[in-house]
Amino acid sequence: MPLSLVLFDCDGVLVDSEIISAKVDSKMLKEVGYEISPSEIAERFAGLTQDRIAELLQEEAGIRLPEDYNDRQRQALDERLAAEVEAIAGVHEMLDRIDLPRAICSNSSGERLKMMLERVKLWDRFRPYVFPAREVGTKKTKPAPDVYLYGCREFDAKPAETIVLEDSVHGVAAAAAAGCRVVGFVGASHTYPGHADSLTDAGAETVIRRLSEFPAVVEAFADWEQV
Known part of the structure; x- marks a missing residue:
């Protein structure tokens, strides 16, 4: 066949693009009190949607992200991808x-x-x-x-x-x-x-x-x- x-x-x-996404996520999660390195994000979450990442963080670490977090993350990531990818x-x-x-x-x-x-x-x-x-x-x-x-x-x-x-x-x-x-x-x-x-x-x-x-x-x- x-x-x-x-x-x-x-x-x-x-x-x-995944490294850019991991850096954006690491920075924004630190701002809401959750320390995680870009390399750990890449290892655990690469390939997942932002909505699914937010669900996993809530399930695993009890983190409830601000309501506007995903929208702000998408905007920040799109800006960096447009300039850097x-x-x-x-x-x-x-x-x-x-x-x-x-x-x-x-x-x-x-x-x-x-x-x-x-x-x-x-x-x-x-x-x-x-x-x-x-x-x-x-x-x-x-x-x-x-x-x-x-x-x-x-x-x-x-x-x-x-x-x-x-x-x-x-x-x-x-x-x-x-x-x-x-x-x-x-x-x-x-x-x-x-x-x-x-x-x-x-x-x-x-x-x-x-x-x-x-x-x-x-x-x-x-x-x-x-x-």
């Missing part, structure tokens, strides 16, 4: 080498995705196949598998014929639950000790540190399927 589709997460895979090194060259249909499946909003992708000149390489989980299909976000299942359906591709590149435990779990082949990525600025092992434990079949490695992995997976 050959591969027929490649689905990409965006934050921390195509754009180096960069593409992951080698992303354009990697895309040039992959001759399969492709799409993005992300927990970020459609508006934010377009802003980031336009800034790093990736929007035209994916549109209209940019799927924000909260805005398509069931509107369930990762770690639910729904956005990856939606991406497969849009291309009439079987999950088993689809390869996913993901940087977060929650994203890997979502893609694996959808039945896709999953490759972990630990080459963004928010990577942490044990990151690769965490992605493997979540269901990644292999883990790469550079996007330049991905085309060979895609080819190897396709060859393996055909044996």
Whole structure:
């Protein structure tokens, strides 16, 4: 069974945005009395929506954030992303080498995705196949598998014929639950000790540190399927 589709997460895979998000969260949480480092935020919460992060903080630490916190966080993060976000090194060259249909499946909003992708000149390489989980299909976000299942359906591709590149435990779990082949990525600025092992434990079949490695992995997976 050959591969027929490649689905990409965006934050921390195509754009180096997770570290910016972690720094914003660390600063704003400190202002409300909760000390947490950007590296700890990246390890625990990368790939989750801000609403889910707020829910987890309340469940785990009893922190009730101000009512306007999420809105202020989104505004602060959008301002920094618009000014600072960069593409992951080698992303354009990697895309040039992959001759399969492709799409993005992300927990970020459609508006934010377009802003980031336009800034790093990736929007035209994916549109209209940019799927924000909260805005398509069931509107369930990762770690639910729904956005990856939606991406497969849009291309009439079987999950088993689809390869996913993901940087977060929650994203890997979502893609694996959808039945896709999953490759972990630990080459963004928010990577942490044990990151690769965490992605493997979540269901990644292999883990790469550079996007330049991905085309060979895609080819190897396709060859393996055909044996």
